[in-house]
Amino acid sequence: MPIRNTTERWGWVSISIHWLTVLMVLSLVVVGLVMQELANSPTKIEVYALHKSFGLTVFALTVLRLLWRLFAGTPAAAAGVPRWQQLAAQASHAALYVILLAMPLSGWLYNSASGFPLKWFGLFGLPKLSGYDPDVKAFALAMHEWLFIALAVIVTVHAAAALKHHYFDRDATLSRMLPGLPPPDTKDT
Helix, strand or coil: CCCCCCCCCCCCHHHHHHHHHHHHHHHHHHHHHHHCCCCCHHHHHHHHHHHHHHHHHHHHHHHHHHHHHHCCCCCCCCCCHHHHHHHHHHHHHHHHHHHHHHHHHHHHHHHCCCCCEEEEEECCEEECCCCCCHHHHHHHHHHHHHHHHHHHHHHHHHHHHHHHHHHHCCCCCCCCCCCCCCCCCCCCC
């Protein structure tokens, strides 16, 4: 597998960032839903701090992924994919990137407006995006929650489209991003 993307498939850097982001986002979702139910304690503070640090890491990975995409390019659509599906895929990818950038920023804004310091894994502090402000805090929390819903919807459609391409259209769309998955047999059975 090439390091850099080719016209036929994604390279290992893009694939690695993609699946690392998927794992981190799934973990953030689980922790984000569970941490609200934790009793106030030092453990809850640690879990929130980790959630924030991993969220900032997703932000950084998304920036890195976009820069890599500019440098390495993207594969062409699989053969036979209609133009409208190509445009829909481009729009959904753009929406995913916007959400993967906006969601951590909304969390950072919420944290700032709540008056809490923000440190990345305890290593260094990040500047506040706002002073303490209950209205900004409420807005940022609402944005974080709405972005989560939008992310869940778009990811579900994204995954369903990839499975449709693999099992119904029988093209290489999914196998180009999933190492070890051979392209589907295109012969009629």
